Amino acid sequence: MIRATEIHAREAHFHPDDTITLDEMQRHRRRMAMVSDGGIAFLLDLAETVRLRDGDGIGLDDGRILKVKAKAEPLYVVRGQNATHLLTLAWHLGNRHQAAQILEDHLLIRREPVLRAMLEGLKASVIEIDAPFDPEGGAYGGAHVASYDHGDAHAGHEATPHAHD
Structure with missing residues (x-):
């Protein structure tokens, strides 16, 4: 082989x-x-x-x-009311050990109805999309330095995926 x-x-x-x-x-x-x-x-x-x-x-x-x-995957776009709110939402997701892709003004996470209910209960905006998923690698190896350079790697994320309300 x-x-x-x-x-x-x-x-x-x-x-x-x-x-x-x-x-x-x-x-x-x-x-x-x-x-x-x-x-x-x-x-x-x-x-x-x-x-x-x-x-x-x-x-x-x-x-x-x-x-x-x-490959495009079923994800949620999670937005906060401001930067502090988004950081709080990220903390709640991290506290539940959820993989997340961190972008400048939103997070991407895998679709999970229980998480959606929690996030909406915390006053987050949650939108379903299909898009490639590239979460943070973690603190103990596997983190990729380029994850903070979202220029071409994430261009058009919200224009290309199929958004659903």
Whole structure:
């Protein structure tokens, strides 16, 4: 079986031979059998667990490179009434160990009706969308420095997803 043991950062210049579309959970792996969008079967076999990001490349041992595409997932856009309120909402989510993507004026979290009820009870605005999810990696490894540079990685988040009220 073809093996993948090398990851190319999305900032690196590479020419992909195919793509692989993965949700956030599938993009946080060390070892797993996978199939590219074009049908290339391979074994992801990394030395340690890696959080793959949209645009990263997976290097196959036959020389081909697969470009990672982040799959849209059912999420909530969470907005506060002001910055302090948003920080309070983030604290409540963190207190419940919920993965969250932190953006300048809102949070993205996975859809969960109990959380929605809690957030709305705390006077948050909660909107359903389908979008790629790239949560913070955590304090004990796995955090990615580029998570604070949301320029091109998150451009159009709210224009592209299908928003529902």
